Every structure is written in structure tokens, then in C-alpha cells.
Amino acid sequence: MSTTTTTTSSTAAKPASSSLAASAKFKTFAIVFSITAPILYVVCELFSLPLFTYHPATNRFDFGWAPGRSGEGPAMYWYGWTATMLIGCTVIGWLATLLPERAIRAIPLALIWLLPILAMVPLAWALKPFWEKGGWL
Amino acid sequence: MSVNTFWTILLIIHGLLAVALLGALTHQAMAVLMPVRQAAGNFVDRFRAVPAAGYATAVCVLWVLTFIMGAWIYVKFRIYIRIPIEQAGFWKTQGFFELKEHAVTIGMGVLPAYWYFWKNARDPQYDSVRKWLTVLLAVIIWFGFIVGHVINNVRGYGS
Numbered sequence: 001m002s003t004t005t006t007t008t009s010s011t012a013a014k015p016a017s018s019s020l021a022a023s024a025k026f027k028t029f030a031i032v033f034s035i036t037a038p039i040l041y042v043v044c045e046l047f048s049l050p051l052f053t054y055h056p057a058t059n060r061f062d063f064g065w066a067p068g069r070s071g072e073g074p075a076m077y078w079y080g081w082t083a084t085m086l087i088g089c090t091v092i093g094w095l096a097t098l099l100p101e102r103a104i105r106a107i108p109l110a111l112i113w114l115l116p117i118l119a120m121v122p123l124a125w126a127l128k129p130f131w132e133k134g135g136w137l
Numbered sequence: 138m139s140v141n142t143f144w145t146i147l148l149i150i151h152g153l154l155a156v157a158l159l160g161a162l163t164h165q166a167m168a169v170l171m172p173v174r175q176a177a178g179n180f181v182d183r184f185r186a187v188p189a190a191g192y193a194t195a196v197c198v199l200w201v202l203t204f205i206m207g208a209w210i211y212v213k214f215r216i217y218i219r220i221p222i223e224q225a226g227f228w229k230t231q232g233f234f235e236l237k238e239h240a241v242t243i244g245m246g247v248l249p250a251y252w253y254f255w256k257n258a259r260d261p262q263y264d265s266v267r268k269w270l271t272v273l274l275a276v277i278i279w280f281g282f283i284v285g286h287v288i289n290n291v292r293g294y295g296s
Contacts, residue, residue: 113273
């Protein structure tokens with residue numbers, strides 16, 4: 001008789017009890033949102049599609065992409081990319097909940113962790129000027 | 138309270154939230170990469186033996202809070218930190234900071250699936266995706282933490 005104590009406590013969880021975790025629609029939303037996020041973010045960054053541009057020195061917002069103005073400091077696009085990504089993923093995730101569940105089952109789940117890794121390639125490439133210009137510290 | 142003190146406090150809160158997130162995700166990543174088979178013995182075994190599923194909601198909340206704090210102080214960073222870094226010619230250092238902000242934003246984008254898979258941890262069809270998603274988030278947070286720490290050393294508190 002084996003006396004080995006086996007524990008699966010490292011990953012064990014109660015069966016999904018909250019309505020959200022047990023909901024098929026939330027599952028669809030979560031999967032599609034998470035697959036869409038890296039794609040949308042890369043598209044926003046590479047094609048300059050921020051929802052808005054923020055000018056921190058003057059505390060001014062412009063809708064969409066706007067260049068930094070002379071004498072008014074730099075323009076920031078990251079907030080706008082993030083907003084575009086979050087809104088876009090929410091809309092696409094919600095639309096996906098209207099599809100039949102078998103369509104969602106056809107999506108390979110590995111895309112959820114593979115796409116963020118692949119997304120870093122074009123994002124790092126877009127930072128080429130930083131890598132080429134020079135110094136570390 | 139001086140303006141400098143105010144922003145320094147925000148930066149410290151951002152750092153403390155990041156440390157908590159780092160700890161939670163490292164525990165979880167260890168638990169999925171090297172699940173314990175026997176009752177915990179040494180320190181490493183105990184480190185891996187945490188009830189990992191219980192960390193999921195906390196990780197999501199901490200990620201979003203850390204992100205919000207980082208986004209808040211980013212306003213000052215853009216003017217008072219990044220410009221001097223560029224003037225000093227530390228372009229690669231700044232490049233890694235840009236990469237960090239991309240990585241943590243994408244990390245936030247996969248949190249809904251991460252939460253769902255951990256809340257359904259008894260479902261074996263999600264074992265692989267849950268494992269690699271957790272490891273990915275742990276790598277991102279370690280990368281972000283180290284880059285943020287270096288940036289702070291280059292030009293941080295009180296500079």
C-alpha cells in the first residue's frame with residue numbers, strides 16, 4: 001500500500017462557483033478579448049492609432065494622433081494606444097459572445113500566450129532608433 | 138507636502154504594488170512549472186506549494202492597480218525623467234523602458250483569460266494555457282520590475 005502523500009494544492013481550486021467564472025459568455029468574452037489585445041495594441045502602435053494624444057506639459061488632449069507642438073513639450077501616445085486597445089477588445093469580445101459557442105471552441109487557446117510573445121517582435125523593431133542611437137547607462 | 142515628495146510617494150506605492158505582484162506571480166509560476174507531489178519540505182518546496190488558484194484575483198487587481206499608478210507617474214516621467222535620459226544619451230535604457238510599457242499593457246490585455254482559466258482550474262483542458270499564460274505574466278512582471286528599477290537608478294527619487 002502506498003503511503004506517499006500526494007497533494008495537488010498548488011493548482012487546486014473549487015469548481016467555478018462565481019457566476020462570471022461559470023458563464024459561457026464570459027469565457028467567450030475573456031478568450032476573444034485576450035487574443036485581440038496584443039493584435040490591436042501592435043496595430044495601434046505601428047499605424048499610430050491612439051484614441052487621443054496627451055500633451056503633459058500643457059495638460060492638453062487632442063482626439064486621435066497629433067504631433068507635439070513647438071514650445072509645448074512632448075506628445076504622449078501610450079495612453080491613447082491603451083484606450084484604443086481596451087475599447088476595441090471590449091467591443092470585439094462582446095460581439096464574439098453573439099457567435100455560436102462552437103465557433104469559439106475552434107480557436108486554439110495557445111494563441112492567448114503565443115500572440116503576446118510574437119507581438120514583442122514588431123514592437124521591439126519599432127524601437128529601432130533607440131537601439132541604434134547609443135548608450136546604456 | 139512638496140511636489141517632489143508627492144510624486145516620490147506615488148513612485149514608492151507603484152514600486153510596492155509591483156513587489157506584491159512579483160511575489161504572487163512568482164509563487165504561481167513556480168507552482169505551475171514544478172507542482173509539488175509530496176508534502177512540502179525545504180524552502181523551495183514550500184515556495185512552490187502555495188494554493189496558486191487563490192492568487193488569481195489578487196494578481197489581476199494588483200496588475201491593474203500597479204498599471205494605474207504607473208500611468209499616473211508616467212506624466213511626470215515623460216518630462217522630468219525621459220528628457221534628461223535622452224539628453225544624457227542613454228537611448229538603449231530608454232528603449233527598454235518603452236518595451237516595458239508595451240509588455241505590461243499587453244499583459245493587462247490577457248488578464249481576463251488568465252482569471253477565467255484559474256477560476257476553472259479543475260478543468261484539465263485549460264491546464265496548458267493556464268500554465269504558459271501564468272509563466273508569461275511572471276516573465277513580463279520580472280522584466281518590468283528590473284527595467285523600472287534600473288530607470289529609477291539612472292534618474293529616480295529626488296532627481
